[in-house]
Amino acid sequence: MIAVGAAGCAKEPPSEAERMSLKDSWANGTTVTRTEPQPVETAYEPPPARPATAPPPSRTAPRQAAPARPAPPAAPSLALSPPKVVPPPPVTKPVSPTPVPTPPKPLAEGDLAAGSMRCGAGLDCVAVLRAMIDDPKQSWMLRAPTPAEFANGTRLFAYRALKATLDCGKLRFANAELDWAIDTFSSNRLDGVDAAHRARVAALAEAVHAEIEDEIKKRC
Numbered sequence: 001m002i003a004v005g006a007a008g009c010a011k012e013p014p015s016e017a018e019r020m021s022l023k024d025s026w027a028n029g030t031t032v033t034r035t036e037p038q039p040v041e042t043a044y045e046p047p048p049a050r051p052a053t054a055p056p057p058s059r060t061a062p063r064q065a066a067p068a069r070p071a072p073p074a075a076p077s078l079a080l081s082p083p084k085v086v087p088p089p090p091v092t093k094p095v096s097p098t099p100v101p102t103p104p105k106p107l108a109e110g111d112l113a114a115g116s117m118r119c120g121a122g123l124d125c126v127a128v129l130r131a132m133i134d135d136p137k138q139s140w141m142l143r144a145p146t147p148a149e150f151a152n153g154t155r156l157f158a159y160r161a162l163k164a165t166l167d168c169g170k171l172r173f174a175n176a177e178l179d180w181a182i183d184t185f186s187s188n189r190l191d192g193v194d195a196a197h198r199a200r201v202a203a204l205a206e207a208v209h210a211e212i213e214d215e216i217k218k219r220c
Contacts, residue, residue: 103203104203107204109157112125112129112153125152125153128154129161140155147193150181156204159212163208163212168220171215172216174212175216178209182205185205
């Protein structure tokens with residue numbers, strides 16, 4: 001609007017003809033009204049819109065998607081389950097262990113002095129054993145053994161005392177006698193000898209038998 005007003009004010013001065021016509025109009029007492037053309041206002045037109053352009057391709061490498069997080073564990077249920085009734089263990093009766101029989105104690109040399117182990121009428125078993133050991137030829141070995149000689153222990157203790165001095169032939173002979181004594185006193189075929197005494201004689205015969213075998217392995 002300011003531009004239009006300025007354009008109206010800055011118009012050219014009237015020409016000579018226009019001046020004369022104005023003068024005549026003043027002389028005639030008439031007023032001539034001159035209308036000047038008003039400038040036509042044109043409606044505002046916005047500039048044409050620019051065509052949309054696609055954004056330039058990004059030069060950066062595409063970002064990889066972050067791995068999916070695992071789902072959180074479900075909250076435990078607060079519902080209380082009824083307690084389980086555990087039956088009591090069955091009552092078992094203790095089993096008494098089977099008693100292990102105590103091995104019999106073998107005869108000892110101190111038993112030779114007992115009154116029940118007399119080696120004959122008026123003879124002491126200790127004296128008989130000493131005479132058997134002192135015999136340089138072991139002449140008592142030439143006699144067949146009797147159960148009584150093994151029962152009173154004199155023959156068994158003589159073999160034990162002489163095992164280091166007997167030759168290989170006599171050692172094997174003694175070993176065979178000891179096998180017979182073990183078999184005889186381990187059975188119930190002896191009259192007049194109680195079971196406890198038979199067990200003690202058999203135990204002594206087994207111990208002397210092992211000693212004689214060791215001597216045979218070392219020297220024969």
